[in-house]
Amino acid sequence: MSRRRVLTGIKPTGSPHLGNYVGAIKPAIAASRDAATDSYFFLADYHALISCQDPLRVQRSTLEIAATWLALGLDPERVTFYRQSDIPEIPELTWLLTCVTGKGLLNRAHAYKAAVDANADEGVDADAGISAGLYMYPVLMAADILMFNAHAVPVGRDQVQHIEIARDLGQRFNHIYGGDYFTLPEAQVDEGTATLAGLDGRKMSKSYDNTIPLWDEPALMRKLVMGIVTNSQAPGEPKDPDASHLFSIYQAFASAEESAAMRERFAQGIGWGEAKQALFERIDQDIAPARERYRHYMAHPQEVESLLLRGAERAREQSRPFIARLREAVGLRSLAQSGAALAQSQKVAEGLQPELKQYRDSDGQFYFKLAEKSAGVLAQSIGFANGREAGAAIARIKRGEAAIANGELVLDAAAVAYVPDVVDPADAAAALAALVAQEAAALAKKQSAS
Numbered sequence: 001m002s003r004r005r006v007l008t009g010i011k012p013t014g015s016p017h018l019g020n021y022v023g024a025i026k027p028a029i030a031a032s033r034d035a036a037t038d039s040y041f042f043l044a045d046y047h048a049l050i051s052c053q054d055p056l057r058v059q060r061s062t063l064e065i066a067a068t069w070l071a072l073g074l075d076p077e078r079v080t081f082y083r084q085s086d087i088p089e090i091p092e093l094t095w096l097l098t099c100v101t102g103k104g105l106l107n108r109a110h111a112y113k114a115a116v117d118a119n120a121d122e123g124v125d126a127d128a129g130i131s132a133g134l135y136m137y138p139v140l141m142a143a144d145i146l147m148f149n150a151h152a153v154p155v156g157r158d159q160v161q162h163i164e165i166a167r168d169l170g171q172r173f174n175h176i177y178g179g180d181y182f183t184l185p186e187a188q189v190d191e192g193t194a195t196l197a198g199l200d201g202r203k204m205s206k207s208y209d210n211t212i213p214l215w216d217e218p219a220l221m222r223k224l225v226m227g228i229v230t231n232s233q234a235p236g237e238p239k240d241p242d243a244s245h246l247f248s249i250y251q252a253f254a255s256a257e258e259s260a261a262m263r264e265r266f267a268q269g270i271g272w273g274e275a276k277q278a279l280f281e282r283i284d285q286d287i288a289p290a291r292e293r294y295r296h297y298m299a300h301p302q303e304v305e306s307l308l309l310r311g312a313e314r315a316r317e318q319s320r321p322f323i324a325r326l327r328e329a330v331g332l333r334s335l336a337q338s339g340a341a342l343a344q345s346q347k348v349a350e351g352l353q354p355e356l357k358q359y360r361d362s363d364g365q366f367y368f369k370l371a372e373k374s375a376g377v378l379a380q381s382i383g384f385a386n387g388r389e390a391g392a393a394i395a396r397i398k399r400g401e402a403a404i405a406n407g408e409l410v411l412d413a414a415a416v417a418y419v420p421d422v423v424d425p426a427d428a429a430a431a432l433a434a435l436v437a438q439e440a441a442a443l444a445k446k447q448s449a450s
């Protein structure tokens with residue numbers, strides 16, 4: 001039975017706010033409790049470097065975000081919870097994907113285009129101040145997702161294009177290298193709650209500076225809620241909940257019944273002050289119990305660190321063998337194996353059937369013979385005092401450590417076998433090469449089967 005893999009990342013820049021909670025953390029944690037899913041949640045700290053070059057802030061924010069998810073109920077036993085930069089296979093996959101990414105595709109990515117448009121508005125060079133990191137953002141994100149073959153990626157609407165790009169790159173890679181390497185992910189946008197309005201009514205976002213931080217003191221949170229912009233309707237005037245972002249925020253926290261009741265109070269003309277107080281109380285009801293846990297983690301960063309390292313270890317149990325498979329797929333391979341495989345196919349085409357056989361003679365010594373089905377004996381060994389020594393020489397010859405030179409089969413600069421005078425040394429060399437190739441091919445087959 002294969003379970004549905006759900007993966008999501010959060011960029012650790014700045015302190016977590018209610019928008020992160022409603023849009024990503026809360027639904028993701030709720031979904032992670034479903035026994036039919038395998039959840040992968042991670043801190044996208046490589047992504048953070050694109051917009052934040054303050055090391056202390058990156059570190060601090062990574063701790064804050066990790067503590068936030070843990071405090072809000074993420075169970076690290078059930079969820080694979082890790083830090084992106086603890087998985088070196090992710091940047092490696094990023095490069096493999098980069099090489100199947102059309103540059104034009106990245107030119108059309110929203111975040112990059114928005115930066116270019118902003119430059120155009122200011123009349124400066126199109127790429128002024130834009131790092132290649134921003135440009136590559138979607139490829140790194142695709143690597144995050146494809147590495148764990150996620151089926152579903154819960155994200156805000158603004159991230160949907162990134163998931164489409166991940167699908168596109170996964171599909172291209174599968175097509176180019178001819179295999180079902182990657183599962184194609186689907187964006188999962190919760191239409192009801194995906195974007196939370198901020199203090200000014202625009203989407204709550206760090207970049208708009210309109211956020212309500214999750215972990216402020218209750219008094220401060222209340223003050224911010226009281227500052228949410230509303231219209232100038234007086235208490236007693238009926239109000240339209242659907243035109244009010246105060247109501248939309250309330251709805252993001254409340255149950256359906258609570259929302260229906262609040263809708264009714266709007267119709268009856270609840271005053272904005274009273275509505276804000278009700279909103280603050282509803283938010284605090286969710287946040288208060290987690291606040292204690294959050295404080296605990298912030299005071300014990302070592303606990304968070306070891307949880308993340310354990311999560312990374314679990315994640316790498318998948319990413320290590322997977323990247324090995326992908327390297328193989330693209331041709332980043334051991335030369336010994338691929339050279340041997342090549343030689344193997346050539347020799348088999350020539351119909352050679354070499355054998356290297358050990359035997360004991362009447363003198364009590366141990367010998368081996370290199371023979372080929374139609375050509376007969378091509379090399380005859382010297383005598384070995386015991387079978388173990390002869391066996392060791394055979395094993396090394398099969399691994400390709402010996403060569404035919406001047407009518408001798410040479411191992412470690414010493415002749416261990418001789419090509420009979422009636423045999424062309426070139427035939428012996430061809431049989432030896434074919435033998436090595438067959439051994440290597442058999443070994444590779446055994447390894448890929450296990």
Ligand code: TRP
Nearest residue numbers: 008009010011044047141144153
């Ligand atoms: N780009 C996402 C954001 O800004 C964060 C992110 C990075 C992500 N990698 C991801 C989300 C992979 C989902 C899957 O919110």
